[in-house]
Amino acid sequence: MTTFTPLKNDNFLRALMREPTPYTPIWIMRQAGRYLPEYNATRKKAGSFLGLAKNPDYCTEVTLQPLDRFPLDAAILFSDILTVPDAMGLGLYFVEGEGPKFERPLRTEEDVKKLPMADMDQLKYVTDAVSQIRGALDRRVPLIGFSGSPFTLACYMIEGGGSDDFRTTKTMMFQRPDLLHSILEKNTASVIAYLNAQIEAGAEAVMLFDTWGGALSHHAYQEFSLDYAKRVMAQLTREHQGRIVPRVFFTKGGGLWLESMAKMGADALGLDWTINLADAKKRVGHCVALQGNLDPLTLFAPPAVIEKEAARVLKEFAFDKNANGHVFNLGHGISQFTNPAHVEALVHAVHRVSARGL
Amino acid sequence: MTTFTPLKNDNFLRALMREPTPYTPIWIMRQAGRYLPEYNATRKKAGSFLGLAKNPDYCTEVTLQPLDRFPLDAAILFSDILTVPDAMGLGLYFVEGEGPKFERPLRTEEDVKKLPMADMDQLKYVTDAVSQIRGALDRRVPLIGFSGSPFTLACYMIEGGGSDDFRTTKTMMFQRPDLLHSILEKNTASVIAYLNAQIEAGAEAVMLFDTWGGALSHHAYQEFSLDYAKRVMAQLTREHQGRIVPRVFFTKGGGLWLESMAKMGADALGLDWTINLADAKKRVGHCVALQGNLDPLTLFAPPAVIEKEAARVLKEFAFDKNANGHVFNLGHGISQFTNPAHVEALVHAVHRVSARGL
Numbered sequence: 112m113t114t115f116t117p118l119k120n121d122n123f124l125r126a127l128m129r130e131p132t133p134y135t136p137i138w139i140m141r142q143a144g145r146y147l148p149e150y151n152a153t154r155k156k157a158g159s160f161l162g163l164a165k166n167p168d169y170c171t172e173v174t175l176q177p178l179d180r181f182p183l184d185a186a187i188l189f190s191d192i193l194t195v196p197d198a199m200g201l202g203l204y205f206v207e208g209e210g211p212k213f214e215r216p217l218r219t220e221e222d223v224k225k226l227p228m229a230d231m232d233q234l235k236y237v238t239d240a241v242s243q244i245r246g247a248l249d250r251r252v253p254l255i256g257f258s259g260s261p262f263t264l265a266c267y268m269i270e271g272g273g274s275d276d277f278r279t280t281k282t283m284m285f286q287r288p289d290l291l292h293s294i295l296e297k298n299t300a301s302v303i304a305y306l307n308a309q310i311e312a313g314a315e316a317v318m319l320f321d322t323w324g325g326a327l328s329h330h331a332y333q334e335f336s337l338d339y340a341k342r343v344m345a346q347l348t349r350e351h352q353g354r355i356v357p358r359v360f361f362t363k364g365g366g367l368w369l370e371s372m373a374k375m376g377a378d379a380l381g382l383d384w385t386i387n388l389a390d391a392k393k394r395v396g397h398c399v400a401l402q403g404n405l406d407p408l409t410l411f412a413p414p415a416v417i418e419k420e421a422a423r424v425l426k427e428f429a430f431d432k433n434a435n436g437h438v439f440n441l442g443h444g445i446s447q448f449t450n451p452a453h454v455e456a457l458v459h460a461v462h463r464v465s466a467r468g469l
Numbered sequence: 470m471t472t473f474t475p476l477k478n479d480n481f482l483r484a485l486m487r488e489p490t491p492y493t494p495i496w497i498m499r500q501a502g503r504y505l506p507e508y509n510a511t512r513k514k515a516g517s518f519l520g521l522a523k524n525p526d527y528c529t530e531v532t533l534q535p536l537d538r539f540p541l542d543a544a545i546l547f548s549d550i551l552t553v554p555d556a557m558g559l560g561l562y563f564v565e566g567e568g569p570k571f572e573r574p575l576r577t578e579e580d581v582k583k584l585p586m587a588d589m590d591q592l593k594y595v596t597d598a599v600s601q602i603r604g605a606l607d608r609r610v611p612l613i614g615f616s617g618s619p620f621t622l623a624c625y626m627i628e629g630g631g632s633d634d635f636r637t638t639k640t641m642m643f644q645r646p647d648l649l650h651s652i653l654e655k656n657t658a659s660v661i662a663y664l665n666a667q668i669e670a671g672a673e674a675v676m677l678f679d680t681w682g683g684a685l686s687h688h689a690y691q692e693f694s695l696d697y698a699k700r701v702m703a704q705l706t707r708e709h710q711g712r713i714v715p716r717v718f719f720t721k722g723g724g725l726w727l728e729s730m731a732k733m734g735a736d737a738l739g740l741d742w743t744i745n746l747a748d749a750k751k752r753v754g755h756c757v758a759l760q761g762n763l764d765p766l767t768l769f770a771p772p773a774v775i776e777k778e779a780a781r782v783l784k785e786f787a788f789d790k791n792a793n794g795h796v797f798n799l800g801h802g803i804s805q806f807t808n809p810a811h812v813e814a815l816v817h818a819v820h821r822v823s824a825r826g827l
Contacts, residue, residue: 384687423688
């Protein structure tokens with residue numbers, strides 16, 4: 112193992128801890144994905160999305176693909192946020208063009224009562240992938256592990272797939288909050304075990320994706336999403352092999368709630384593109400680093416415009432002349448229709464424009 | 470005409486102007502709609518959604534239906550936000566279960582160049598409906614006219630229907646902002662003419678729905694949505710038949726931008742359920758009234774919970790003991806799966822709980 116060899120590039124980890132870095136590090140949500148022809152080739156080889164996601168060799172292959180193209184400052188484990196409910200027995204499957212579904216969504220009190228914790232043995236393919244990716248990375252950049260938040264997982268588990276209005280989930284929330292809390296308890300314990308297993312296997316930072324928390328009222332968000340995410344953070348392994356494992360928390364559409372998010376135990380908050388980073392930093396920059404926040408569709412602009420927009424985001428963060436504590440990213444996953452050459456333009460622009468003295 | 474007869478209940482108009490009212494008035498976005506069996510009966514009679522929306526008799530019938538059931542404090546014209554682009558020649562049609570579509574979406578420079586202003590003659594069915602509804606209301610409550618915002622209309626016109634990510638619209642925004650601006654100019658002029666015609670025909674308040682502005686970055690929102698909405702407000706008829714015509718502006722997902730929205734010329738801002746009304750009022754309550762903001766899915770709760778949640782919203786607004794300047798509403802349109810008895814419970818709860826001395 113090479114785990115004690117220092118990282119060649121640890122700017123991402125340093126930025127999450129608000130330490131100085133020579134430039135603003137960048138990675139891209141869903142950076143290993145369908146916009147890359149080499150990803151599509153591996154997926155074809157694997158036969159299906161789950162055939163890819165459950166095979167550590169393929170996961171390693173696709174995790175490294177964007178790093179071989181672009182000088183990104185972090186790798187993120189290739190996986191799906193729904194591996195955890197799958198390991199709780201819900202039967203994850205994918206319908207082409209429709210996204211993820213569960214064979215056995217949670218609808219009745221009986222369903223909720225018999226819901227087990229995630230079976231960590233069934234998730235061995237994930238921790239195997241983490242170890243294998245760590246080996247393959249050979250200390251180039253840090254590896255990010257991740258999970259869906261307890262609430263976001265619950266949405267999928269109750270709806271049985273995606274939703275526009277989360278009607279089934281919210282009906283349970285308003286009619287039987289006890290059942291939703293019971294699911295959230297089990298999700299919380301499962302997510303803690305899952306993320307700690309990823310850290311044990313070699314993940315050097317972890318990110319908790321609260322993709323659907325933003326669908327809640329400010330009031331329900333605190334009770335049903337943030338409180339459980341906070342419990343996850345409180346029970347994660349803080350240090351592994353002599354180094355702090357930084358934590359990122361991201362609620363899409365959570366910009367109004369930054370003050371409470373900043374106190375939830377994360378080292379950094381992910382932000383979507385609706386917020387001005389200068390405002391976000393004024394509100395919480397003394398507590399946490401910030402990750403974001405370019406509109407992913409900006410990558411459909413010509414390279415010169417991409418560069419201008421990237422410079423705008425960097426400048427918003429560094430309005431006070433302190434550029435530390437910022438990890439550049441998109442405000443949401445990259446679109447599958449993105450031209451990879453535009454990603455290259457973005458990565459280079461961020462590195463060049465942010466080189467200190469900015 | 471009975472237009473100079475005073476309104477029997479003008480609490481809605483007074484609350485929009487932040488004048489005292491004996492209780493907090495309430496209306497419900499999409500209050501005339503599919504959750505009401507009598508609406509579905511009229512729609513069946515009309516043959517199709519457009520057959521309903523383009524017939525002033527049917528529009529009058531469905532506009533009044535919720536008022537005959539519930540003691541609501543305002544009526545809102547039954548119509549569709551896409552009547553304007555339809556009258557600009559785009560060919561509105563509906564596919565069951567898929568929402569609105571346009572036969573001729575705007576894709577090329579040529580499409581944009583030849584786009585005409587809305588033909589107001591083609592929108593006569595709307596102004597006829599307004600006059601007829603005014604007659605039928607017989608001064609019970611005020612009638613709200615409305616339009617989609619220039620940006621929201623542009624999204625539909627460019628995408629040709631709904632969208633998850635507004636990829637086509639944003640591609641134009643990033644690649645050819647001049648074309649998007651050109652569409653927005655024409656939409657702005659059309660919306661001004663359309664709303665002024667509604668005021669002339671008898672609308673006693675107007676609301677501008679910016680359903681999709683929240684999909685933009687904070688930066689693009691100002692340039693492509695708010696600036697045009699502001700221009701609309703500036704050119705609306707301020708007074709009609711001796712009374713001010715109050716204006717409401719609603720950007721779904723716009724909670725982060727309240728300060729700039731409060732200065733856009735509206736008398737009131739509509740708010741979705743992600744914001745705490747106490748915070749919103751602290752930020753902008755000296756400039757504008759606030760309309761909202763119960764999560765529409767709250768109506769799936771048992772009536773006792775609905776009452777508790779309504780009381781929470783009322784209390785958040787009146788945290789400073791001043792309950793004036795609040796119009797109760799949902800934070801978005803009512804779900805078609807709502808039980809009408811629960812709407813009744815909400816309306817009564819709001820009136821009862823908010824009766825001054827609250």
